[in-house]
Amino acid sequence: MSESDSQEQIAVVLPDGSELEVAEDATVEDCAYEIGPGLGSDTVAGKLDGELVAKEEPVYDGAELEIVTDQSEEYLQVMRHSASHCLAQAVERHYGDVDLAIGPPTDEGFYYDFDNLDIDEENLADLEDEMEEIIADDYEIEREVVSIEEAEERLADEPYKLELLAEFAEEGDTVTFYRQGEWEDLCAGPHVESTGEIGAVELLEIAGAYWRGDEENTMQTRIYGTAFEDESDLEAFLNRKQEAEKRDHRRIGNEMDLFSIQDVTGPGLPLYHPAGKTVLKELEGFVEDLNEDAGYDYVETPHVFKTDLWHRSGHYENYQDDMFIFDVGDDEFGLKPMNCPGHAAIFQDHSWSYRDLPIRYAENGKVYRKEQRGELSGLSRVWAFTIDDGHLFVRPEQIKSEVEQIMDMITDVLDTFDLEYEMALATRPEKSVGSDEIWDRAEEQLESVLDSHGHEYEIEEGDGAFYGPKIDFAFEDAIGRSWDGPTVQLDFNMPERFDLDYVGEDNEEHRPVMIHRALYGSYERFFMMLIEHYEGRFPLWLAPEQVRVLPISDDNLGYAHRVANEFDDFRVEVDGRDSTLERKIRAAHDDRVPYQIIVGDNEEDDGNISVRDRFEDQEYDVEIEEFRSHLEAEHDEQRTEPDFLQG
Numbered sequence: 001m002s003e004s005d006s007q008e009q010i011a012v013v014l015p016d017g018s019e020l021e022v023a024e025d026a027t028v029e030d031c032a033y034e035i036g037p038g039l040g041s042d043t044v045a046g047k048l049d050g051e052l053v054a055k056e057e058p059v060y061d062g063a064e065l066e067i068v069t070d071q072s073e074e075y076l077q078v079m080r081h082s083a084s085h086c087l088a089q090a091v092e093r094h095y096g097d098v099d100l101a102i103g104p105p106t107d108e109g110f111y112y113d114f115d116n117l118d119i120d121e122e123n124l125a126d127l128e129d130e131m132e133e134i135i136a137d138d139y140e141i142e143r144e145v146v147s148i149e150e151a152e153e154r155l156a157d158e159p160y161k162l163e164l165l166a167e168f169a170e171e172g173d174t175v176t177f178y179r180q181g182e183w184e185d186l187c188a189g190p191h192v193e194s195t196g197e198i199g200a201v202e203l204l205e206i207a208g209a210y211w212r213g214d215e216e217n218t219m220q221t222r223i224y225g226t227a228f229e230d231e232s233d234l235e236a237f238l239n240r241k242q243e244a245e246k247r248d249h250r251r252i253g254n255e256m257d258l259f260s261i262q263d264v265t266g267p268g269l270p271l272y273h274p275a276g277k278t279v280l281k282e283l284e285g286f287v288e289d290l291n292e293d294a295g296y297d298y299v300e301t302p303h304v305f306k307t308d309l310w311h312r313s314g315h316y317e318n319y320q321d322d323m324f325i326f327d328v329g330d331d332e333f334g335l336k337p338m339n340c341p342g343h344a345a346i347f348q349d350h351s352w353s354y355r356d357l358p359i360r361y362a363e364n365g366k367v368y369r370k371e372q373r374g375e376l377s378g379l380s381r382v383w384a385f386t387i388d389d390g391h392l393f394v395r396p397e398q399i400k401s402e403v404e405q406i407m408d409m410i411t412d413v414l415d416t417f418d419l420e421y422e423m424a425l426a427t428r429p430e431k432s433v434g435s436d437e438i439w440d441r442a443e444e445q446l447e448s449v450l451d452s453h454g455h456e457y458e459i460e461e462g463d464g465a466f467y468g469p470k471i472d473f474a475f476e477d478a479i480g481r482s483w484d485g486p487t488v489q490l491d492f493n494m495p496e497r498f499d500l501d502y503v504g505e506d507n508e509e510h511r512p513v514m515i516h517r518a519l520y521g522s523y524e525r526f527f528m529m530l531i532e533h534y535e536g537r538f539p540l541w542l543a544p545e546q547v548r549v550l551p552i553s554d555d556n557l558g559y560a561h562r563v564a565n566e567f568d569d570f571r572v573e574v575d576g577r578d579s580t581l582e583r584k585i586r587a588a589h590d591d592r593v594p595y596q597i598i599v600g601d602n603e604e605d606d607g608n609i610s611v612r613d614r615f616e617d618q619e620y621d622v623e624i625e626e627f628r629s630h631l632e633a634e635h636d637e638q639r640t641e642p643d644f645l646q647g
Contacts, residue, residue: 101113315338
């Protein structure tokens with residue numbers, strides 16, 4: 001009998017659902033070789049129960065195992081992690097005595113945080129050159145397992161690494177280091193085989209970041225970079241990044257006078273100017289029409305509640321660090337981080353029969369979450385934001401029909417903005433509330449709704465909320481970026497915490513199911529996305545200024561105002577400045593106005609207008625009534641582009 005035959009065997013689960021028996025001390029790489037020698041030699045890393053790990057990581061009985069090769073989606077993440085090590089090695093070569101913090105991969109690249117580093121943007125090119133030398137030298141990236149005691153000795157001069165080591169010591173007796181050339185780092189990995197396997201790299205920017213994201217800690221220097229397998233992919237990314245910078249909602253918001261975030265108000269607290277509020281009102285009106293058609297009743301809850309409510313809902317224990325909490329006399333209050341407990345309290349204030357359900361509440365509710373200052377960015381992450389919230393209280397047998405109605409509302413919203421989207425069903429997580437029967441039925445009902453819509457969707461096992469499964473939407477903007485969007489969530493927890501009930505047909509009390517839904521998500525995030533998606537060139541129905549009348553000379557100013565009066569159902573302005581027509585046209589174009597009406601002596605004599613759109617097409621001798629009729633149709637149909645002159 002061979003030694004391997006005498007060892008205890010365990011089984012791992014492969015992606016196709018089959019089981020693979022291996023020795024109990026087998027690693028990810030050993031499993032790959034068991035599957036086949038080609039796969040074994042190609043193994044870069046592995047995933048154990050969804051977590052990316054080094055190929056040397058031991059497997060365990062019942063683990064779900066996926067082998068990562070250079071053909072896997074995760075390979076880029078592994079390579080970028082190795083690129084972050086190259087950056088840190090280059091920094092230490094150039095700047096010597098710096099303190100290393102952390103250097104993880106990200107969705108778009110990687111970063112590394114340093115303390116005691118004095119560097120400017122113009123120094124990034126030198127670091128890039130050094131990184132490329134490290135890559136060209138093709139150092140083997142060696143993994144070494146060491147004891148906690150030995151790690152402490154190696155890291156004696158690295159305060160941040162020692163802090164991390166103290167946490168690792170709570171999890172085991174050993175840690176891993178990765179070495180390349182003369183340089184090493186405390187790291188769990190995984191990494192590619194050598195620095196030569198790192199493709200094209202580019203350093204992007206320098207920023208400040210608090211250690212561990214805590215404002216109480218030291219502000220460190222963060223260097224962002226990215227890496228791709230080849231130069232063409234890198235160039236495509238940089239082009240997308242340049243396009244994203246051109247569409248930056250903060251710049252466009254300033255140019256169009258949409259909003260501001262001022263020091264005097266505090267971070268993450270946007271001020272909406274008239275133009276920006278105009279867009280928000282149109283977005284609100286759109287959702288309010290959908291809610292009215294779907295039978296929602298609008299409610300309103302205060303911005304602040306006694307924390308008794310948040311204790312009861314469970315938000316205090318889960319969101320306390322992200323809440324604004326203060327004392328008034330002997331009572332403790334908190335700004336609301338969510339609207340749902342207030343809606344549950346309203347439902348609780350009444351007695352309900354099964355005939356009354358479903359109850360549908362809607363609120364454009366302002367909520368407050370104390371994000372870290374370093375994470376605040378324009379409208380994408382703020383302290384105060386508004387959710388187009390909807391909460392429904394339904395009988396279990398009503399879940400399917402109500403979710404179907406919500407799905408129709410969500411797809412109506414996304415189709416109106418011509419957004420491509422994907423859907424995912426997030427199922428029961430390991431920690432959850434509610435019976436198996438309720439969860440199984442709820443997941444089946446959500447799956448049935450998705451199937452009935454005929455859309456493809458992903459199953460995200462275990463990604464549901466602890467209080468219920470959910471359907472999540474993600475949509476793409478004009479340059480291919482993905483954004484989290486609308487959601488539908490079932491909740492078995494809040495009705496239990498608030499002791500909500502209704503009297504059933506059997507005259508017994510029953511617990512309703514609560515449904516959370518948002519058609520936009522938050523207005524701030526959706527508004528931000530629209531600004532960047534349209535590059536500020538909003539559809540006619542959303543545009544802060546829809547039509548601008550341009551008199552060719554002062555002699556035509558009176559006629560210009562009479563024409564503007566013919567379009568008083570729209571947001572129309574007259575440019576009466578003492579300026580040339582060319583400058584007025586350029587100003588209207590820069591202000592992203594969908595249509596310009598140009599009037600001169602000929603138009604005034606004939607009683608008509610010339611129409612110019614933001615594509616710089618122009619038509620002469622247009623009847624006023626004809627153009628007004630077109631505007632009404634374009635507005636009412638919520639078309640995404642001005643199309644009067646587009647054929």
